[in-house]
Amino acid sequence: xxxxxxxxxxxxxxxxxxxxxxxxxxxxxxxxxxxxxxxxxxxxxxxxxxxxxxxxxxxxxxxxxxxxxxxxxxxxxxxxxxxxxxxxxxxxxxxxxxxxxxxxxxxxxxxxxxxxxxxxxxxxxxxxxxxxxxxxxxxxxxxxxx
Numbered sequence: 487x488x489x490x491x492x493x494x495x496x497x498x499x500x501x502x503x504x505x506x507x508x509x510x511x512x513x514x515x516x517x518x519x520x521x522x523x524x525x526x527x528x529x530x531x532x533x534x535x536x537x538x539x540x541x542x543x544x545x546x547x548x549x550x551x552x553x554x555x556x557x558x559x560x561x562x563x564x565x566x567x568x569x570x571x572x573x574x575x576x577x578x579x580x581x582x583x584x585x586x587x588x589x590x591x592x593x594x595x596x597x598x599x600x601x602x603x604x605x606x607x608x609x610x611x612x613x614x615x616x617x618x619x620x621x622x623x624x625x626x627x628x629x630x631x632x
Contacts, residue, residue: 487625491547493617494588497595498550498577499557504569508554515558517551520577526551534626546627548620550577557616561623564616568609571599 498520502508507518515528517539528537528551536542541549548556556562572595580591596606 487623489547490621491541491549492588494592495541495550496553496613496616497572497592499553500569501572501575501577502550502554503557504573508558510558515555517554520575521579528552528555529631531631533624534628536628536631542627543629548627562616562619568612571601
């Protein structure tokens, strides 16, 4: 993979999974945004992925919709019990509030969920393992599948 996303995009994928906002098809998926205002289309062929979300389309890294799909495809392994901690998080609002400081948005999400320091440390360690898996995935991100 040429470009990695901010690690915080994995938490956004957890929310999409917790809230059942990812609808999978055979070679495409649709993901509804955390505030319900947008729907993103993800398509793939073999190990090449495209998506209409801003991170994937404009920045060239796998955005949270793609990460969510990779988890559902079992290309990334994560304990699904973690998803529930991120149910109902409005990432769009948090990211706007913190002017795209994704770390600050994540810390506020942890605070909103009243997670203990031990719990947040455990979740962050697990998410680092998912990020490490993402680094080694042999996938390609493109704007549009041909």
